[in-house]
Amino acid sequence: MKRDFLRVTDLDRAELHSLINRALEMKGGAGAGSCPIIGKSVGLLFEKSSTRTRVSFEVGIYQLGGQPVTMNVKDIQLGRGETVADTAKTLSRFLSAIAIRTHEHARIEEFASFASIPVINALTDDHHPCQALADLLTIVEKKGSAKGIKTAYIGDGNNVANSLIEAAALADMQLVLACPEGYGPDQNVLKECSGKLKGSITVTNDPAEAIKDADVIYTDVWVSMGQEEEAKERLKAFKGYEVNSNLLSKAAKDAIVMHCLPAYRGKEISAEVLDGPQSVVFDQAENRLHAQKALLEFLLT
Ligand code: CP
Ligand code: NVA
Secondary structure (H helix, E strand, C coil), rough: CCCCCCCCCCCCHHHHHHHHHHHHHHHHCCCCCCCCCCCCCEEECCCCCCCHHHHHHHHHHHHCCCCEEEEEECCCCHHHHHCCHHHHHHHHHHEEEEEECCCCHHHCCCCCCCCCCCECCCCCCCCCCCHHHHHHHHHHHCCCCCCCEEEEEEEEEEEHHHEEEEEEEEHHEEEEEEEECCCCCCCHHHHHCCCCCCCEEEECCCHHHHHHHEEEECCCCCCCCCCCHHHHHHHHHHCCCEHHHHHHHHCCCCEEEEEEECCCCCCCCCCHHHCCCCEHHHHHHHHHHHHHHHHHHHHHH
8 A cells, every 4th residue: 555645644653653763863964874765766746846856865865776757847748738647646656756836735746645645745735745854854853852852833834734733743742823813723633633643733823922932943834835815914914923143032941943945034033043052944955855855765665
């Protein structure tokens, strides 16, 4: 049976735990030079822009001995109206797995239902599970463990937030999200995760309350890809949610600051915080590589 990775909860607690440990081992150089996916081609299909996801997957696949095949939707027949089903069935004849970045989450679910190879979510409107793997890896690396760690997510209850909620539920984190009214995370994700909880997940409208004594501060853009037309009203709604020095001063003294990137300085995060000593955003970006290598090894060997 092929395994897909469309959202974090496609893994169980034990699998997530061992995947993060494996990523840490790989980052430390374990298995360097071994080629667990030699001879395998892995597709990367993008219907939205990407820097980190694209490059970390391409490099990671190469480092595991495989061949990345990157496709932009505009360059393949899918962009001219070929169906998702026909694309999924065709690509399954050539590739051993495929990572897809697309719009509606239902679209990647449809692709996965017709594909006979593992499908990895490289970001949809509702989930960004590969990002959450790297986020968890970063927290474990910096804080020793995710268990009991208080993470404050300040900003939009978007794809990154939804996947962080699922990761928090499986890793026993204490997660507090501060989102403006009407911009909270997916209620279904919250409901589903409440059944898996050993830590806690709460949502507030007060960034100062969320950040109090937090060990990890996380934010993401206020205008995600595909929401450009809502930019003006969003910028208004998110006023007061910038992660800046004043807000950060309420967190634990040794708190780390995370952002999945790309970032907009002076909007969701101030330049002095993003570029400051507590920021770990480039370690977090690098961890995309290690986490996804562990994921590919898990799905393909
Ligand atoms: N964080 C992230 O997914 O970055 P890209 O959009 O550059 O891939
Ligand atoms: N929430 C952002 C994440 C980008 C990596 C977006 O979907 O555009």
